[in-house]
Amino acid sequence: MKRSSVALTAAGCLLAATGCTPGTTHVTLTVDQAAALADQQVHVKVTGAPAGKPLEVGAEAVDRDGRKWHGQVTFTADDHGTVVLDTAKPSAGSYHDTDGMGLFWSMNPPDGSPDAQSYLPPVEDGQAVEHLDLFVDRDGKRLASTTITRRWVAPGVTARPLTRAKDKLTGLYVAPKPDGAKHPAVLLLGGSEGGLPPPSSTYLLASHGYPVLDLAYFHAPGVPQDLREIPLEYFAAAAQWLSRQPEVDPAHIVALGTSFGSEPALLVADHFPRLVHGAVLLAPGASVTGSFPHSGGAAWTYQGKPLPVNDPIPVDGVSGPVLAVAGGSDLTWDSKQSAELIMLRLDEAHSAFPHEAVIVDAAGHGVGGAPYLPHGTKINHPIVGPYDLGGSRPANEAALRRGWTKTLALLASLQR
Structure with missing residues (x-):
């Protein structure tokens, strides 16, 4: 994506729409990208402010439901009248530590709480697009502002729904812009919410050049409504379908699973190493869990037989890299211990492939997906209702950034 610089100053005509009076100040707000993919960092700088004086820098964006989310922090301009958000620490506001993208994830809805x-x-x-307004205020006056456009879909990315009746799968296939090459691909598996995983990660991965099959395995049309006795062969069939797509490198298909979805991701990587060549496990479990939401049965089967609940998930058959991302304050299950156990088992199996656990101790269960979006630490789960994921917003954001960066690096390492 072409990089550009956007600067609006209250001293010039570019800010006529904001109501500023020309000549009253020389504050300039600069961003290095006027338009970017939603997972790309934007660098923000304020110049021309009164040296040593406080000012407020904020962000606002309207969501799909028409609600305006808002974040704002106070900085003190340096001796040159400059605030560089990448290096400046706010003295008050919606986030508290040095973070150039803090305004993006710390926004709150109108009622003040992002939880649930x-x-x-x-x-x-038909595409998700955010127009985020950045501004600089002092003493209740707007000194400068600009708007950034953030997109989840790059030009040329295409999507195709899959149905059980036609394709023997329920899902969404998202392909990158055609370039004549074959690329590592992702089999994406959501968690206990069922249905299709959130499409934001799907489209962003495809925007980075990686074909993605977003697969539903329960609580969706054409698949069981409960997570009970789901055949591993269903996931293998999905990987096989993915391998046949013209832009996919069939030797480099990675299963990416979040929460409950980490189990079939690792199981299919172990049981079908010729089809799936590694796994990314977000807030993972290390043992086979039971059915959901009604307990008392097996979640998974293999060759027609239920996989015993609480058995360790084997890893000795995995034929590719494994990344696990977990929070030490996860209230759903002990994903930190699970991530560490998976790495230990890979070590004991003398895995020849890279494997790494990324642990953020203060993060909770919400460590899956792309960074730079406002999230709470609680959700309204579509099956069980209000649910506390644990962790803190800053720690969860740190885990999202590290996990997303590592995931893209893992996929890039497979590109031939």
């Missing part, structure tokens, strides 16, 4: 509320960007022409 989902921020979904508006849709334009």
Whole structure:
């Protein structure tokens, strides 16, 4: 994506729409990208401010439901009248530590609490697009402002729904812009919410050049409504379908699973190493769990037989890299211990492939997906209702950044 610089100053005509009076100040707000993919960092800088004086820098965006989310922090300009958000620490506001993207994830909805509320960007022409307004205020006056456009879909990315009746799978296939090459691909598996995983990660991965099959395995049309006795062969069939797509490198298919979805991701990587060549496990479990939401049965089967609940998930057959990301304050299950156990088992199996656990101790269960979006530490689970994921917003954001960066690096390492 072409990089550009956008600067608006209250001293010039570019800010006529903000109501500023020309000549009253020389504050300039600069961003290095006027438009970017939603997972790309934007660098923000304020210049021309009164040296040593406080000012407020804020962000606002309207979500899909028409609610305006808002974040704002106070900085003190340095001796040159400059605030660089990448290096400046706020003295007060919606986030507290040095973080150039803090305004993006720390926004709150109108009622002030992001818990159990989902921020979904508006849709334009069928695609998620966020118009985020950045501004600089002092003493109640707007000194400068600009708007950044953040997109979840790069040009040329295409999507195709799959149905059980036609394709023998329920899912969504998202392909990157055609370039004549074959690329590592992702089999994406959501968690206990069922249905299709949130499409934001799917489209962003495809925007980075990686084909993605977003697969539903329960609580969706064409698949069981409960998570009970789901055949591993269903996931293998999905990987096989993915391998036949023209832009996919069939030798480098990675299963990416979040929460409950980490189990079939690791199981299919172990049981079908010729089809799936590694796994990314977000908030993982290390043992086979039972059925959901009604307990008392097996969640998974293999060759027609239920996989025993509480058995360790084997890893000795895995034929590719494994990344696990977990929070030490996870209230759903002990994903930190699970991530460490998976790495230990890979060590004991003398795995020849890279494997790494990324642990953020203060993070909770919400460590899956792309960074730079406002999330709470609680959700309104579509099956069980209000649910506390644990952790803190800053720690969860740190885990999202590290996990997303590592995931993209893992996929890039497979590109031939």
